[in-house]
Amino acid sequence: MMIECKKLTVNFGNGEGIRNINASFNEGEFTLLLGPTGCGKSTLMRVIYMDILPTKGHINIRKWDSRKISKRQILHLRREIGIIFQDFRLIENLSVFENVALPLIMTGHSRRIIKDRVEVILDEVGLLETWHQKAGSLSGGEKQRVAIARAIVKNPFLVLADEPTGNLDPEAANTVFELLRKINSLGTAVIMATHNYGLIEDTDYRRIYMENGSLMDL
């Protein structure tokens, strides 16, 4: 088991959040997180990379336990999870290369290793020729592919994608989804929250439905 949630609860203090979630996620699995806006998809994802700690219950992600994790360990956890957001969250005044290389730079890899690795990954997302461009100058679809490259450059065991196609036109959305499928086919688990039912209708990935901060029993 890669992730195990037990009575996982996040209370934002205004009665909102997620409630009493029991769920588990397997290594290498592609999971779709579905449900209306405000049902708690983002909150669940934020708990997984420990951007929020549970108010009640707990979550175990591989060797990390939300009840015992230290600040330093939270950073290590985040370095082993790739995260993709609807709003890309690139550093716009840095080059595409620097954005993708960031996770490797911060962990102290050598320039040669970083260049080789980033080259392979940028080629994989089809953006090799944008290497020197500022991230801010790219189109939405390109930005999201850079974000994907940044997420997978460190060989994560899990990629979290929170509405990754929410800001993209259908064609770009398709490219992004295909990339995520490819990543998953190479063995990385993916948890993707989405509204885009058209995009996923032909897939038989595991689906989890949320409503009002709880999982729906199906």
Add this chain to the structure above:
Amino acid sequence: MRLSFITKQTFINLWTARIPALIAVFTIGISLSIVIGMSLLGYKAINSFDLFQDKFEIEVFLHPDLSREEILKVQNELASINQIKMINYVSKEEAARIFKQEFGEDIYEILDENPLPASFHIKLYKQMTHPGIVENVAHRIEILPGVDDVKYHKEILILIEKYFRLFSLVGTGVIFALLIAMNILIKNTIKLSVYARRKQIAILQQLGAGGLFIRLPYIFEGIIEGALGGVFAGFLLHTAFRAVNFSVQYIFDISLEFSPIIWTVAISAGTVMGLLSSNRAAKSFMYLFARDDY
């Protein structure tokens, strides 16, 4: 590649906020030059005060017709005064010799007889050379039998005491105020720089960047601003010393030598100041757990 990335970030930050950075450098330079200049003057003043205390003497003139025993008695009385460190007997003959030394004329050639009285030259312990204490001691000596007159540079003593105290009080106050002002200035400049990049910092934290990796560009920024401020302070001091030496040297007999060490002191002081001030400031706006108020 980590260090070169951090260095590049530092210079990007400095360049984007070049106006506040320049203001910081200039202000640090001015403050630092005042702090170092005043410290040097203070050091000089303490030295000259020290020298003055070393030279300070009370002269005790004796009645002209005292016998050897009576003179010895006065000496014994003087020796029993705690504040006194050294007693030096100057006989009539010796006084005449000193007179010749100082004025270049033989007293016996002007007058038939030596009118100079014998005296004791007294030195006090250093910490006793304050107007009140000296006056007290002088008073005790005055009433000793056989003592004719007691003389010392009372006015100078009072003047020095008064200005020395004022100077050291104001000087210390100004130095501390400026140190605090520089600290606040660097802190705020760095905080501004960090605040402008709060989104970028949040992204780095989501990626799992370590605290130091995130903070170092801002700490380097502070160090560079401090060091450049130090260079500017060295330049200001250099110029000021030349001007002061030119106009004041012959009046006060204070020659301020601009030693190259001042450059080293100014630049290291600026650097340390920058490091200490920016380290704390760089921790602001850094949250391990994301906030929604960006």
